[in-house]
Amino acid sequence: MKTVLDVKEVTKTYPKAESPSLNKVSFCMSAGEFIGIMGASGSGKTTLLNVLSTIDTPTSGDILINGIHLKDLNDSKAADFRRDNLGFIFQEYFLLDSLTILENISVPLTIMKYSPQRIESMVRSLAERFGIATQLDKYPTELSGGQRQRASAARAIVKQPSILFADEPTGALDSNSATELLKTLKEVNEDLHTTILMVTHDAYAASFANRILIFKDGCILKELIKSDSRHNFYESIVEEISKLDTQRRQQNEH
């Protein structure tokens, strides 16, 4: 499998911080992989997502996406790189309220200068897959949370990015909507071979990934790989998380 993401010894230290937010983190991601990033608050998940998505720069180390060194990109090249290679889903949806759902999903394709016909056909076919085909002419405020998040996911996927970054995508959803979204992401991952890197604190959401990286104090503490059913994978994630919780409690008591 082709390596899409290669993270090498990445460290990020914020000014005035006592310890680094990321400490020599290294891992690889192959094309079509679905990785879950887990960890407690302050473990470095969001920092990792920011440096991987070119929003922030690491203090040291190297990141390659599709063989391109991110540190070589200036502001405008980074913008072009995000446009051509990356997709984002956020916990708060971040749809543009003034645009209809159709327009929201179309935005990434307009920056890629696709023809209007192609844009509309791509958006409509993806909307079918995400179950929001009848909502395309509505505004985000007219949709439920689940529908909004599916629209947000469709907007991220429509341009077929090399990597889709999802930051707590189910954080603001009820359990049914969350399951719907995760199933759709899984389908997209399997059918379209979209590479997904999802940050989550929810073991159930993480169980949809193929591999889990558990972070603690800016380092990868543990790596879990799905071997059989999603249910068993979920059990092992829960077990690992409770172990970590117990360790943390014991440390706090001391």
Next chain:
Amino acid sequence: MNTSRIAFNNLKKNFSFYTLYLCSVSFVITIFFTFTSFSMNEIILQKISTDGRVELMCHSISIFLMVFVIFYMFYSNRFFLRRRTKELGIYTLLGYRKFTVLFLLTIENIIICGGAFVIGLIFGAVLHKGIIYGIIDLLKLSIDGSSIPLFNVNAITKTAVFILFVVLVLTISNGKFLIQTSLMDMVRFDKSAEKKMNFRKFPAFMGLFMIALGYVIAIDILRGPKSLWIKVGFSPIGMLTMILVVLGTFLFITSFLPYVMQISKKNKKAFYTEDKIITTPNFIYRIRSNSRTLIMLTLLSAATLTISNVMSLTLYYPIAAVSRIAPSELEFRIEDASQVDKVKKLIQQYTSKEDNVSYIQTDLYKVTSKGKQLPIEYGIGTAKGDADNEKLLRKKGFECMSFNNYKALLQAQGREGAIKQLSRLRDNEAILVKYQPNSDATNEVGKVYPLIVHNNTISLTVKNTTLNNPISFANSVGTLIVKDDVYDVIKSSNLPKTSILSINGTGIKNNEDLYHKIDKLLKGSPYLQGHSHRINDLFWTNSSTFLLIGFLVVLFFIATGSILYFNNVSAISDSKEDYEILRKMGYTDNIIRKIIRKQVATFFCVPFLLGLLDSLFATLVYKVGLMQNLLGNSFAQYVPVVISLSITAGIYLLYYFLTIHTCSKNVLGK
């Protein structure tokens, strides 16, 4: 932490945002204080006001200024309150009583108004002093500028009382808002989404139609006596036009603009571009909540631009018309032959040979005509009510002048352009000097006037009409320029004669002392006319009006610009997260700047362009319907209008760039 401390910290925390507010309020107070100091300056008012007109204007403008300041402060206060509703809701959730929140807001207002008061006093005092020196110099007043104190205690007191009143108004307004808004509404205030727009064709096109109809009615005034304005009456048609334009503006902004934008989305090739896909829906989305502000700003722009256009036209027009009212530097009717030598001797005392003073005597012969369709000039000024100077009634008739005399006068007056237009006359041809162009746009070229000369008739055909009169209207109306041979025949026919002496030359320009001595010599003759004297006289009479209207116009522009600034900065800042998403999607900073520029430009253009159009049509109606037309279509009379519009456009542009700068800085952080 006590309430005052919270208020102070709030201002400190949001310093950058409040800085412009403080600056604009200080600016407004500066103008107010300068105006108040001026209107309370008895030394100056005594000198420039002879009939109480300036005092009356000061009083009226003072009321306008106060209303304006209250409106602006009220709007800005509401704007900031809206932005902070959620924060105030949290205070209330934490247990603050609404009265305490109101106290907090009042303390903030007192701090801002107090700061603005101090800044306004300092800058206003300096500006007032500058204006005083300017007026003393311009009108050559015998006042020692340094004797006028920098700070006028009465003006300070009036400004302080007024600011206290403004704070009271704001407190009442804030109190009303807090009482009427429930805690739930306060906390969820910024969550409330804009209502979805309905795009209806009928109101949209009705708006466009009403504005267009208003403009068509305005243009109708050009049809002269046949126009609705004359046939039906100025007041009802004026009222109808105003209602059509105001209602049209309302529908144009609330329905037509969003409708057109929505339709423009159907042009998919144009719409699916990186900036349009953001700016077009954004405009539609924002128009609903901003339409009231836009309508208000458009109508205010229209009113202020019209006021400034009309005022500049009214005040400058007589100055531009001096070239017709008093074409020579000095001119008088010779009623006694000895007057000529006495005047010449007097002028010699003020000039040298190098000054090239020219003296041209013109003998005008009054000739009557039997023609049926004689021009209006033939009988103008012969009855009360049809001339400017009703004390000088004239007898009907043409006043004939020789072609060479005419040419010599134009030459002495330095009107080279008019000389170039001249062509030789034949025996049966004449040039008719018009008082003003005919209202129905016709002219007399080709008409034949049979002149009665010594029991004979000389028929003259009008070859040309001209507005280049060489003699003032005080001394000649209905001037007919004839070939020298024909003039000699008229001259020998013992017809009534009037002799005029025209004096020109650089050495006698702007010499008020000389003018007054000649005036004394001629015993205050109403036939004495002076070009420079007339201009100085107009400056003396009108400069204070110019200045006072200037205060009002400047204040308006500050208010409009600041409202547009706050509105746009607020809207863009509220969408900061949206821009962050766009950046993550791959929008470069340059495209984001372009989107910001487009969004801000739309909101600046609507009030300015609509207001400008409204004001141009209103000015046209005023110019054609209510003003004399001595200058025809000469561009010179419109120069101040062009200047005032350019200044307006300049101020708008300045605010536009300032807004773009702040918005880009807010969104991009650089």
